[in-house]
Amino acid sequence: MVRTEGGYTNLVLPAVLAKHGLDGRDAAFATELAAGTIRRQGTYDAVLTACIDRPLRKVESAVLDALRLGVHQLLGMRVPAHAAIDTTVGLVRTKVGIGAAGFANAVLRTVGSRDLDGWLAEVAPDPAEDRNGHLAVVHSHPRWVVDELEIVVGEELPDLLAADNVPPRVTLVARPGRSTREELPGTPTPYSPYGVVLESGDPASVPAVAEGRAGVQDEGSQLVALALASARVEGRDERWLDQCAGPGGKSALLAALAAERGATLVGTEIHHHRARLVARATGGVGAPGVLGVLNADGTRAPFADDSIDRILLDAPCTGLGALRRRPESRWRRTAEDLEDLTLLQRRLLEEAVRVLRPGGALLYATCSPVRSETADVVTAVVSPRPELSLEDVRPLLPGVTDADGPLPDTAQLWPHRHGTDAMFLALVRKDR
Structure with missing residues (x-):
């Protein structure tokens, strides 16, 4: 379902486990088998490439999926080799056919002839000649992602890539x-x-x-909502907006915080199914702190100029800061996606600025640390407009240290430093 239907691992797995009545150790095994295989796909594909005499794109997709599952059992889990091979070959025989099962058996026996370190020594580029290429194979990230992350994290790159592969709590x-x-x-x-x-x-x-x-809700996501709720607002503090609200975790926390102050939250979400998730998470219209959930385009917000007191814009992004929870994102996104996403992020931020009232608070956030989605977007919107400025967001994250963002007064959370998703935060002010 993750590959064929575009599902997200962390959302698909609970439903599948419940459908098949798996719990306890069985659920843990199935979770690690599925999520771990997706997480380490880049490494395993490098190993499979060395064991197969044709390009992987020419291997039937169902067979390749099964081979990846088998390789993860052999190289990444404590599954005896005979059990890993037998169950995988049996799966291929049932789903594809006898010929494909023989092919899978031969490939997995070759894979099982070495441990993971032995394979990495053969298939990963020499780090002295191609450091990032080596890290891409060892830590199972696309090369372009490794290059982008190096720009923002520097010498901590190996630690960040390793943290991306640790299953989140x-x-x-x-x-x-x-x-x-x-x-x-x-x-x-x-x-x-x-x-x-x-x-x-x-x-x-x-x-x-x-x-x-x-x-x-990931702690980083909680901190984003709390930062907006803690920001200083001059005058009225009644109308709150979550501009890209789906799937609703931040909206639910913001609505609860708003209710305690006599304020109300509106969530807008362009995708109908995600808008329904927001309504479910918040309790919908009439729930404490909830004014409404609108199925609306955030680039054309249905609000008057200068009308909203607090705005959260957690913009659609590559999701490269949440690879622990959504490992499939690293394989779905491409470098070409960045241009379209950054244009969308700028349009959304410009629209948020339009509806923000002077004296209010606007928090721009992304679950990506990539500079083009963070500092470049904020600079492009804020710098040309003298009525806009950045206010230091770091005091709104009490107890969080070592979280300086790529621009002065911004913040950046990290999996390897803070144990959270890599959330970027910028607090935008609008003068009268």
Whole structure:
């Protein structure tokens, strides 16, 4: 479903596990098998290329999927070689045919002749001659992604790439006024006062989550919503907007915070199915702090000039800061996507500026640290307009250190430093 239907691993897996009644160790095994295979696809494809006498694009897609699953069991999991090969070959025989099963058996026996380190020594470029090419194979990232990340993180690049391959912990958030952190099982998050890290178990089994009073949300995402809610606002503070609200995690937290202050939130989302997710997460119209969820284009927001007090623009992006949770993003995005995305991000930010009232607060965020999606977008919109300025957002992240962004007064969170998604934050002000 991830490859054939464009699904996201972290959203597809829970539904599949529930459908087949898997829990406990079986669910953990299935999760690691699927997510781990997608995460390490680049490394495994390099190994398979060395074992197959034709380009991988000429291998039937169903066979290639099965081979990747088999390679992950052989090189990335503690599965005995005979079991990994037998189950994979059996899968190919059932789904494709006897001939393909023989091919898979031969390939996997070759793969199983060495361990992962042995294969990397053969298939990864020499780091002395091509450092980034070596890192791309070893850490299973497309080369263009490695090059982009090096620009923003420098010598910490190996640490960041390694962190992208560590399965993320499940983090819950208590929605203020509806639940408390104390009623959630787990260890308190270091930065968000509303989060806990769930040590084990199904989040859906937590009563507050099942009832919609709490949710699953990365700590970095929580910090984005909290930064906007904590920003200084001059005068009226009643109308809040989440401009690109889907799937609704930040909207739900913002609505809870707004309700405590007598304010209301409107969420806009261009995609109908994502707008429905926002409505579900927030409780919809009439829920505390929720004025409405609109299926609307954020580049043509249905609001008057200078009418909104607080705006969150968590802009659509490459998602390269969330590769721990969405490993498939690294294989779906291309360098060519950046141009279209950055144009969209600028249009969205310009529209947010239009509806922001003077004295209000506008937080631009992305779950990508790539400079063209962060500093370049903010500079392109803010610099030409004398009524706009950046205010230091870092004081709105109490306890967070070592988070200077690529522009003065901006912030950048990192998986390898903070244990969060790589969220970028910029607080934009509009003078009267």
